[in-house]
Amino acid sequence: MSEKEVDEVSGTQTTGHEWDGIKELDTPMPRWWLGILYGTIVWAIGYWIVYPAWPGIGSYTHGVLDHSQRDEVTANVAALKAARAGRERMLAKASLADIQKDPDLLQFAMAEGKAAFGDNCVPCHGAGGQGARGYPNLNDDVWLWGGKLTDIEHTITVGVRSTNADTRESQMPGFGRDGIVKPQQINDLVEYVVHLSGRPADGSAVRRAAPLFADNCASCHGAGGKGNRTFGAPNLTDNEWEYGSAREDIQDQIWNGHGGVMPTWSGRLSPAEIRALAIYVHNLGGGE
Amino acid sequence: MHTVISDGRRAGMAAEGVVRSDAVATNSAANRKLFKSRVRIHPKEAGGHYRAMKWVMMAFTLSIYYIVPWLRWNRGGTAPNQAVLVDLAHERLYFFFIEIWPQEVYYITGLLILAAVSLFLINALFGRLWCGYSCPQTVWTDLFIWVETKIEGDRNARIRLDAAPWTGGKFAKRVSKHAIWLAFAVATGGAWVFYFNDAPTLLHQLLTGTAGLGNYAAVAGLTFTTYALGGLMREQVCTYMCPWPRIQAAMTDIEALSVTYRRDRGEPRGAHKKSDTWEGRGSCIDCNQCVAVCPMGIDIRDGAQLECINCGLCIDACDDVMGRIGQPPRLIAYDTEANILRRQAGQPARHRFVRPRTILYGAVLASVAAIMLLTLTFRHTLDLDVIRDRNPDYVQLADGAVRNAYTLKLMNRSGEARALRLSVSGIRAREIKVIGDGEIKTSVLLPVDADRVRTLRILVTVARPDLGGSHGLTFNLADRAGRESRAASAVFVPGNSR
Numbered sequence: 169m170s171e172k173e174v175d176e177v178s179g180t181q182t183t184g185h186e187w188d189g190i191k192e193l194d195t196p197m198p199r200w201w202l203g204i205l206y207g208t209i210v211w212a213i214g215y216w217i218v219y220p221a222w223p224g225i226g227s228y229t230h231g232v233l234d235h236s237q238r239d240e241v242t243a244n245v246a247a248l249k250a251a252r253a254g255r256e257r258m259l260a261k262a263s264l265a266d267i268q269k270d271p272d273l274l275q276f277a278m279a280e281g282k283a284a285f286g287d288n289c290v291p292c293h294g295a296g297g298q299g300a301r302g303y304p305n306l307n308d309d310v311w312l313w314g315g316k317l318t319d320i321e322h323t324i325t326v327g328v329r330s331t332n333a334d335t336r337e338s339q340m341p342g343f344g345r346d347g348i349v350k351p352q353q354i355n356d357l358v359e360y361v362v363h364l365s366g367r368p369a370d371g372s373a374v375r376r377a378a379p380l381f382a383d384n385c386a387s388c389h390g391a392g393g394k395g396n397r398t399f400g401a402p403n404l405t406d407n408e409w410e411y412g413s414a415r416e417d418i419q420d421q422i423w424n425g426h427g428g429v430m431p432t433w434s435g436r437l438s439p440a441e442i443r444a445l446a447i448y449v450h451n452l453g454g455g456e
Numbered sequence: 457m458h459t460v461i462s463d464g465r466r467a468g469m470a471a472e473g474v475v476r477s478d479a480v481a482t483n484s485a486a487n488r489k490l491f492k493s494r495v496r497i498h499p500k501e502a503g504g505h506y507r508a509m510k511w512v513m514m515a516f517t518l519s520i521y522y523i524v525p526w527l528r529w530n531r532g533g534t535a536p537n538q539a540v541l542v543d544l545a546h547e548r549l550y551f552f553f554i555e556i557w558p559q560e561v562y563y564i565t566g567l568l569i570l571a572a573v574s575l576f577l578i579n580a581l582f583g584r585l586w587c588g589y590s591c592p593q594t595v596w597t598d599l600f601i602w603v604e605t606k607i608e609g610d611r612n613a614r615i616r617l618d619a620a621p622w623t624g625g626k627f628a629k630r631v632s633k634h635a636i637w638l639a640f641a642v643a644t645g646g647a648w649v650f651y652f653n654d655a656p657t658l659l660h661q662l663l664t665g666t667a668g669l670g671n672y673a674a675v676a677g678l679t680f681t682t683y684a685l686g687g688l689m690r691e692q693v694c695t696y697m698c699p700w701p702r703i704q705a706a707m708t709d710i711e712a713l714s715v716t717y718r719r720d721r722g723e724p725r726g727a728h729k730k731s732d733t734w735e736g737r738g739s740c741i742d743c744n745q746c747v748a749v750c751p752m753g754i755d756i757r758d759g760a761q762l763e764c765i766n767c768g769l770c771i772d773a774c775d776d777v778m779g780r781i782g783q784p785p786r787l788i789a790y791d792t793e794a795n796i797l798r799r800q801a802g803q804p805a806r807h808r809f810v811r812p813r814t815i816l817y818g819a820v821l822a823s824v825a826a827i828m829l830l831t832l833t834f835r836h837t838l839d840l841d842v843i844r845d846r847n848p849d850y851v852q853l854a855d856g857a858v859r860n861a862y863t864l865k866l867m868n869r870s871g872e873a874r875a876l877r878l879s880v881s882g883i884r885a886r887e888i889k890v891i892g893d894g895e896i897k898t899s900v901l902l903p904v905d906a907d908r909v910r911t912l913r914i915l916v917t918v919a920r921p922d923l924g925g926s927h928g929l930t931f932n933l934a935d936r937a938g939r940e941s942r943a944a945s946a947v948f949v950p951g952n953s954r
Binding site for chain 2: 268271274294295296297298305307308309310403406407408451453454
């Protein structure tokens with residue numbers, strides 16, 4: 169560093185650095201910029217005093233406002249619940265049919281049902297309730313346990329093969345896995361089921377499987393294979409297949425007897441929420 | 457370009473009875489640096505034809521701004537009775553007999569195009585009249601300078617006051633000036649919010665402290681910008697912040713009228729003594745009065761420049777001087793660059809208003825205005841939007857039939873509740889169901905409240921044998937009298953029909 173030198177043109181002091189005759193000016197910070205810097209420092213000190221700022225061991229400084237975002241959320245949620253309470257009570261009291269007739273309450277139920285569906289049902293049934301292999305499509309007109317509003321509400325409340333004492337319960341046996349029928353007989357049964365759904369099948373196999381079906385399957389699926397909602401037994405004559413319509417899918421199902429689990433929602437969701445969900449699902453288009 | 461005959465002192469007498477001002481143009485070429493600090497200007501009060509026009513325009517534009525939100529317009533029913541209202545909460549824009557919905561925002565686009573092209577056209581014909589007389593920046597700056605002049609005096613008094621040490625008197629003047637500026641600024645922001653709310657209700661709320669925080673924030677924000685832009689920054693806004701001075705250079709030509717120093721008459725300039733002859737010299741006595749009055753702080757004699765807002769105050773100042781020295785007025789005049797060239801070439805001056813540029817701007821303006829007028833005249837009061845469900849894309853039913861779902865928005869823009877008849881055509885459907893309203897056999901009547909949108913979900917089911925040919929359908933909506941109808945077509949996805 170040389171001694172202080174002032175640039176003639178600008179009147180500004182130089183830093184003393186020089187490269188090929190070019191000297192660097194030591195231009196001071198603009199005053200407005202420094203003002204903002206000092207302002208933010210003052211602001212930060214004020215912030216420490218007013219808001220939670222410094223971590224301690226096991227606690228932290230709370231600030232004179234004692235502000236907490238967690239409390240704020242709790243208060244907001246409480247306020248929202250209070251605002252909804254009136255309609256929630258109406259929803260819990262009114263019969264499902266009455267809700268369908270009251271446009272205002274129906275709109276509320278649909279909105280709440282949509283939110284509850286998004287939070288709880290989407291992982292299995294899909295964002296649009298379209299289902300997937302092993303998870304029923306809620307849009308169509310096929311209902312394992314019934315498609316009336318009360319049926320849907322009950323299914324959501326108790327679940328299927330769930331931990332609820334009143335759960336909807338049934339189990340299709342794994343006919344092949346458990347050795348109830350022989351593998352060749354299972355192949356015949358597959359032909360029989362394909363035949364039931366109105367598709368071309370091996371005639372002799374169908375004839376061989378008829379008594380097998382009557383002995384093993386008809387108790388749940390019905391003599392004509394039309395299903396039975398008491399046991400959640402699917403209709404085998406329609407176009408809907410929860411575990412797939414191809415011969416190998418049907419064979420896999422008879423061999424293993426898959427049966428999914430739907431949790432019980434009573435206790436997790438309020439009765440009003442379950443009611444809203446039932447209305448939402450019913451109005452997806454397939455409700456009876 | 458100009459020649460100075462007498463190179464005497466800057467200040468002093470320019471001619472008998474005319475004092476030469478020491479005002480210097482802030483953008484003069486001799487004085488340009490890479491970075492320039494602001495040169496404070498103290499515009500002198502002008503008097504004359506153009507000053508009077510500016511006062512009239514100020515009164516006119518400010519009156520519009522302050523009065524319009526208070527005009528009432530009876531729309532009947534529950535619709536607001538404010539003539540001009542931007543109702544953000546309910547997503548409506550009211551302008552006297554017109555009501556615009558958010559879906560019709562293209563009317564605003566059209567209005568903006570009209571405004572822009574009008575600006576181009578007027579600029580090409582008569583110069584920057586907008587900048588000089590009606591731009592809010594001009595109007596409020598003018599107002600704030602007027603306040604300043606009333607309190608601190610005219611140009612010379614203000615220059616003296618600036619240089620004077622801080623005394624009680626100077627302090628009192630400064631405080632009262634800024635207080636009045638702030639009062640005007642609050643009134644400006646305060647009037648703005650009335651365009652977005654029912655004015656009488658909001659005024660009461662604002663005064664009793666019960667208005668929404670947003671309103672106070674808007675008033676505070678606009679108070680700040682008005683005070684800063686109109687009081688403190690003034691000409692800097694036009695020169696450095698506004699894009700229009702730069703754009704207008706491309707929109708204009710030498711035939712456009714603008715405030716012009718007639719150098720063909722003024723040069724060579726120089727001081728003049730009463731005994732001197734006017735032979736062999738120009739009329740300009742270099743008194744700098746045109747610079748002194750300029751609210752932009754420029755010298756019009758330097759020629760056309762982007763800083764010039766064409767307010768014409770220099771014309772007033774110059775005319776006054778010309779009168780005093782017995783020369784004809786309008787040495788500075790609304791004239792064209794082309795005319796100066798013509799006069800210098802010995803040709804008569806003339807005005808060419810019809811030019812390819814003005815014809816083009818005029819044609820664009822007329823066609824946009826015509827389109828706007830046509831669409832507004834034949835505007836529908838009912839409308840129909842169809843959104844097809846895409847998740848799931850389609851639903852296969854037990855018997856192999858396929859169902860698609862659509863969300864319909866029925867829009868009733870009229871002021872009365874109407875029953876609208878909805879029907880579906882173009883598809884052989886087994887069942888068409890409106891959720892909540894049952895099945896559509898041939899058509900269904902759906903009541904829609906006044907000025908509301910009704911949202912419906914519709915399920916269309918096509919039987920298995922008909923799936924092959926089902927790919928589209930049309931929703932038809934008509935009012936009961938059959939005066940108005942709208943149709944919206946949609947796609948039907950038959951799915952993977954096995």
